[in-house]
Amino acid sequence: MIATLLITLTITAYTLGEGGGTGLTFSGLPPTPGMCAAGPWLPIGALVIVAGTPCLVTDRGGCIVDPDDTDPGACPTTSHLDIFMADLDKALAFGRQQLPVTILNQRHRRTPE
Numbered sequence: 001m002i003a004t005l006l007i008t009l010t011i012t013a014y015t016l017g018e019g020g021g022t023g024l025t026f027s028g029l030p031p032t033p034g035m036c037a038a039g040p041w042l043p044i045g046a047l048v049i050v051a052g053t054p055c056l057v058t059d060r061g062g063c064i065v066d067p068d069d070t071d072p073g074a075c076p077t078t079s080h081l082d083i084f085m086a087d088l089d090k091a092l093a094f095g096r097q098q099l100p101v102t103i104l105n106q107r108h109r110r111t112p113e
Contacts, residue, residue, distance in 0.1 A: 005103045010080045011050055013091035025059035035059065037082040042103065048081065049102040055083055 016023050016031065025031050027044050036048065037059035046057040059082075081101065085091040 007101055007103070008098050009101045011094075011097050011099045011101070012080070012082050013085045013094040014082050015085055015088045015091045017088065027058040029058055031059065031084040033084060033086055035084045037084075039080070047104045049104065050081065050083060051099040051101075055081070059084075 014031075014037070023031065025035060025037070029035070034053075034055060035058045036050070036055040038046070038048075038057045040060065042048070042057050044057055044060075048055050048057065083094075085094065
C-alpha cells in the first residue's frame with residue numbers, strides 16, 4: 001500500500017555513545033541528525049516527519065523491540081522509531097516520547113498498531 005499516514009508512535013533517541021564511535025547504519029551511511037531507525041514495516045529510504053522534523057529511515061535498530069516481550073529474537077514493533085542524536089546527553093534527556101509522525105507516500109508492510 002502507498003499512502004501518507006499521520007500516526008502517533010513511540011520515539012526514542014540513540015547516539016554512537018560516549019566515545020563517539022564509528023558505526024554505520026543499515027544503509028551503509030554513518031548516522032547523522034535527521035536519520036532514524038525503524039522496524040522492517042518501513043523501508044530504508046522512507047521519509048517520515050517526527051513532530052514537524054524530517055527524518056530519513058536509514059537503520060533497522062536492533063533494539064526496537066517490544067519491551068514486554070522477553071524473546072530476544074522478537075520481531076521489531078511497528079509502533080517505534082529511534083532517531084539519531086549526535087549528543088549523548090540530549091539523547092538521554094529526550095527519553096521515550098509519544099509523538100505525531102507523518103509517513104510520506106511510502107510503501108509499508110502494514111499500518112502500525
